[in-house]
Amino acid sequence: MGLTRLLVRAGAARPHVLVAAVPGGTAVRLAAEEQLRRRGWPAALTPADADVLLVAGVPAPGIAGAVEAAWAAVPAPRARAQVTSAGEVSAALDAARAELAAGAPQHLPAMSGGHDAHEVIRGGHGGGMGGMDMGMPAAHGSGAVGDGDTGHGVHEMAGGHDAMSGGHEGHGTGDTSGHDMAGMDMGHMDMDMGTPAGLPMARRGEDRDGLTLDRLHVPLGPLLPDWPAGLVIRLTMQGDVIQHAEAETAGVAADTGSFWTEPWRHAAAGEPVTTGAAVRRRSAAHLDSLARFLSVAGWDSAAAAARALRDDALGSGPSPRLGPAVRRLARRVGRSRVLAWSTHGMGTLLPGEAAATGMSAAALSAGGDVTARYRRWCRELSDVAAVFDDASPLDPAVLAPPRGRPDGTRAPSAVLLAALPRLLEGAEFAAARLIVASLDPDLDEVSPAAGAGHGH
Amino acid sequence: MVTSAPLWSVLVVPALLAGFATVAVAADGLLAARAAHRRVSPAVLAAPLAEVPRLLAAQRRVTPAADTLLWRLGLAAVPVAGVLAAVVIPFGQLTASRMSVGVVWFNAMEVLTWAGLWMAGWGPNAVLPLIGGYRFVAQGLAYELPLMFALISAAAGAQSLDVADIAGAQGHLWFAVWMPAAFAVYLAGVHAFSFLGPFGYPAGRDLAGGVAAEVSGPDRLMLEAGRWLLLTAGAGMAVPLFLGGGAGPLMPAWAWSAVKTLAVVLALVWGRRRLPVIRADRYAELAWVVLIPVAIAQALAVALVVLTTGGTP
C-alpha cells in the first residue's frame, strides 16, 4: 500500500487534464489551456488519459450528461474541477493536484436519469469488472468511444433511432461490424438471435464500393478534443466513410454571446473599443481556430506555437514582438507543402453552390477546399499583424468579426453549421475532422433554435 | 570482429534500449516545451519520467463487450516487438544474438506491430480505437514494402543478411552515403513502425488518441513505452546498416555505437515535429507509385555496383 501511495504522489506532479469545454465557456477554456501550457501539464485527449476533468463553463442540461459520462470514464485516482470564470482556473488546478496527491477517497459519479441504458450493459457484462474495485460503477458505460461517445448523454434516442438506443451505437457497431442477419437464409445455421452483451448489432446498407457493409451510427462530440464546444454530429458510417451526417447543437444557452465577437458587441452598444483590441481578439480567434485545425492535422509543434501566440494576443499591454511572430507562423503554415498536399481537394465548398443555397457573405468567405480555408486564416493574420496596438476607435465597417458579419439575422456560424453535413457526406473520418476544424463554427454565436442543419 | 555476447546479455538489451528511449522522450519533451514557448529547465527534461509512476498507479480501463485477451495481447506485443527487434543489433563489438539472418529477423519483429496494433484497436470494442487499428494496417501496407527494399539494399551491398557483416562491410564508405534513397526510406520507415510524428496516423489526435484512446494505467504505459522502444530499436539498427556500425577513430567501438545511435535518435525526434501527419489515404499512393520504384531502383543500383566492383564503389 505504501508503494501505491508513493506512486500516486509522484504521478500527481504532472497530472493530465481533460478540459471539457461547454458552450459559453470559451474564456475559461482559453485560460485553462494557457495555464496548462505554462505549467507544462499535458492536455489529455480522452477520459482514459486524464487525471483531472476540468469543466470549463456551466454545463447546460443538454450537455451535462456528456460531462458526467466523461467523468465516469476517467480512471482513478482522479479529481474534478468545475470552473466558471477565467480567474479561478489556476486555483482550481492547484486544488485538483492537491486532491490527487492526497489520494482522497474517490466519490462516485452520480448516475443521471438518462443513463438507464448502461444498466443493460452492466447486466450483460458485470463479470468484466471482477476484482477491480475502483469506485467506477459506470466506467465501462459510456466513455468507451472516447469523447465521441459521450454525445449520447445529450440525446437519448431510446427506441427512436434506427433501432439503436443512443449510448451504445459506438460499441455495438464498432465490434459487430459483420453482417446483420436480417433477410439472410439461415435455416441451416445453429444460432441464437439476441443482442450480445446488451448491445445492438449493426445493420447493413449500400456503400460506395458496392459491398453493402455494416452501418455504424457514431455520434461525434460534444466533448472531443479540438472540437467546437457543443457541436454534435451524428454520423452514419460504413468503414470509415461517412454516408450521412446530421449536425446538432448540445447545451447551447440562449444568447450568452460569443467571446470572440465581444468587442463588436461592445462597440455596437456604444462603449469605446479600440481597433487594436478588436484586431487582437480577431487574430486570437483565428489563431485558436488554426491551432485546433493544426492539432487535428497532427502538426503538434505548429499547433503549440499558435496556442502560445493566441495567449499572447489575448494578453494586455503593448507587445512589439507579437506581430512579427504571428506573421512568421502564418507564413510557415501557409507555405507548408505537406499540409497543403494532405488537405488539397477536401470539403470543397463552391461559391456558386453556396450562393444558390441562400448563403451569402459568410459562406463565400469560407469557399474553396480545406487548404483555401486555413490559408485564408493565415492571410488575415498576416494582414492585421501590424496594428495590434492601434488605439483608434473600432470601425465595424472596416474590421469584421472573426467569422464574418451576420448574414441578415443568421450568425455566420449558423451558416457554417448548415453547410457542414453536406460537406461531410462521402468523406473519410480523418477528412471529416479536418473539414469541421477548417470551418470551426462558434456555437456561441448560434441561438439554439437556428442551430441544426441537415444534409442528404 | 563482432561476437555473440553470453546469454545474460539478452537482459541488457531492454535496459540499453530503455535508456536510449528515455533520452529520446526527454529530448521530445524539450522540443515540445520550446514549441509551446515555455522556459526550458531540468524539470522539463525529467517531466516525461513522471509518467511512469502516474500510469502505474492509475486504474485500468474496462469497456463493455471488450475482447480483453486480444486487447492486452496487442498492447504487450508493441514493446515486445521493439525488444526482440533490437536483439540482433550489434553494439560495439558485442551483439546479444548474432543471427545469420539478422536483417530478416529485425524486419519480422517490427512487423509484429501490425498484429499488435490491430488487436489493440479491435480489443476495446470502441469506434475510435478500431479506426486507429485499421489505420495502422493501411499505413503498414504503404510503408512496409519500401522499407523492405531499403533493408535489402543494405544487405545486398554487404552480400550478407548478418547485421554484423553489414556493419563490417562499410570499411571506407558508409552505406548512408552511397545508398541515400534507401537510408531516407529506412528512416521514414522507423517513424512509420513506431507510429510517431508524420506517421502518427493510427494514434492521431483526430481520433482522440486512436489505438490509445481507451487505454489507461499500466496498459497505456506499455503502449507508449513500446512506441519509443520501437523508435530506438529502429535508430539502433540504422547504425550498423547505414552508418558503419561501431567503426570510428580514437574512441572504442561501443562508444561510437552509442554516439551514432544517439545521433539518429535525436534526428528522428527532431524530424517527427517538422511535419503534419501524413494520412495513409494519401501516403499509400505515394508509396506505391513513387517510393517502391525508387527503392527498387536503389536496390538494383546497389546490386550492379556489387556485381561490377565486388564491393563498395
Added chain:
Amino acid sequence: MLQLFLLLAAGLFSIGLYGALSQQSIVMIMMGLELMLNGVIVAAGAFWHYLAPASSAGQVIVVAVVVAMAVEMAMGFAVVTAIFRARDVDMADMASDLKR
C-alpha cells in the same frame, strides 16, 4: 525425433482438413487450407533436417508452399469480394450453383 515432427505435421494437416470440410464460410475454409499448408511446411523442414540436409530440395519446397499460401489467400479474397459484391453471400453452400 523425425517422427514427432511428422506427427505434428499430420496433426496440423488433419485439423486443417477438418476445418476446410466442415466450415461453411469461404474465408474459414481458406483458414483450413492455410493450416494444411502449415503442416506441409513443418514436414518439409523436418525432412530437410533429418533426411537430406545436404540437398536444398526441402528448402525449395518450403518456399513454394509459402508462395502457394500467398496466392491462395490473394485469389481467395478476390473471389470472395467478387462473389460478395455480386450476390451478397460468403457461404460455400449458397454459392453452390457455381457447380453447374
Added chain:
Amino acid sequence: MTTAVFWVLAPLAAASGFMVFRFGSMARATIALLVSFLASGGLLIVLGLAYLGTVVILMMVMEMVIMAVFMIAYMMNPAGLMPMAMFHNKRASLAISLTVFALLAAGIFVTRWPRRAGTAPRDPTFRLGEALMGPQMLTMVTLGVTLLATMVGAVVLATHRGRYDRFGDDLKRRPPTDPARGGVGR
C-alpha cells in the same frame, strides 16, 4: 535444445490450430491461426532453417492481419458476441480428418526412414539462394510468374471499377473520378 523447444512449440502449434475452429470470434480465430504459424516458424528456426523460419513469421503476421480485415468485413457475427456455429456435415468431416490423421500417423511409424544423408551446410540460406538461382531456376521463374498473375488476377476480380468508370467513355477525363483522391495528384 531442439527437443525442449519442440515440446513447447509443437503443442502450441497444434492447440492454436485447433482453436481456430473453436473460437466464435473471427478476430480470435485469425490470431489463433497466426500463433500456429509463429510456432511453426520457430520450429523451422530450431531445425536450422533460420531464413525460412523468419520469413514464415514475417509473412504470416502480415497475411493474417490482412486476413482478419477480410474475415471481419465478410463474416456475420465477427466478434463472436452471439453464440452460433457455422458448420455443415460436421460428423463426416470429423470422420474423414480423423481417418486421414490415423493413416498418416500409421505411415509415419511404419515407414523405415532412411538414415540422414550428408550434413547440413554451414549457411543453408546461401545454399537456398544458390539453388533458386541455379538448378531450381525454373521453380523460381514459375513462382515469380504465378505471383504476377495472381496480383493482376486478384485485382481484376476484386475491383468493380474499370478505366471507363474512372476516365469517362472517351478515357479523357482528368483527373479521374475516384471516391478518394490519392497522394500523387492523379
